[in-house]
Amino acid sequence: MSSCLFCRIASADIPAKVIYQDADLVAFEDINPQAPLHCLVIPRRHIGTLNDMTPEDATLVGTMHYRAAQIARERGYADGGFRTVINCNADAGQTVFHIHLHLLAGRRLGWPPG
Numbered sequence: 001m002s003s004c005l006f007c008r009i010a011s012a013d014i015p016a017k018v019i020y021q022d023a024d025l026v027a028f029e030d031i032n033p034q035a036p037l038h039c040l041v042i043p044r045r046h047i048g049t050l051n052d053m054t055p056e057d058a059t060l061v062g063t064m065h066y067r068a069a070q071i072a073r074e075r076g077y078a079d080g081g082f083r084t085v086i087n088c089n090a091d092a093g094q095t096v097f098h099i100h101l102h103l104l105a106g107r108r109l110g111w112p113p114g
């Protein structure tokens with residue numbers, strides 16, 4: 001989708017600080033980081049929200065979590081801890097409508113989130 005910000009980042013049409021990519025996923029630094037490590041893991045294929053997931057997308061979303069855990073481990077945050085979050089629609093604060101997994105680490109993260 002050429003109008004979608006994260007599709008454009010996935011296709012390198014818009015620059016981002018990419019930290020991992022493969023045929024299915026791209027991970028890049030959040031432009032407004034909320035923790036020392038704050039990156040977003042997205043599928044290359046456009047999926048608007050978790051509500052739009054099909055059963056075929058389940059493996060992909062699982063792989064997004066696997067990749068986030070790998071990045072956390074590579075950055076030295078596996079033992080101290082990290083958080084993954086996918087916001088869905090307005091009440092959860094979703095602002096970009098291409099699913100993205102937030103990976104946050106490097107500070108104490110409060111619970112529940114505000």
Ligand code: 5GP
Nearest residue numbers: 005016028029030031032087093094095096
């Ligand atoms: P949401 O609120 O939809 O769950 O999260 C969207 C995230 O995308 C926010 O954390 C925001 O800082 C990030 N973001 C928005 N626009 C851009 C951008 O152009 N580049 C990057 N790297 N991150 C962005």
Ligand code: ZN
Nearest residue numbers: 004007046098
């Ligand atoms: Zn998209």
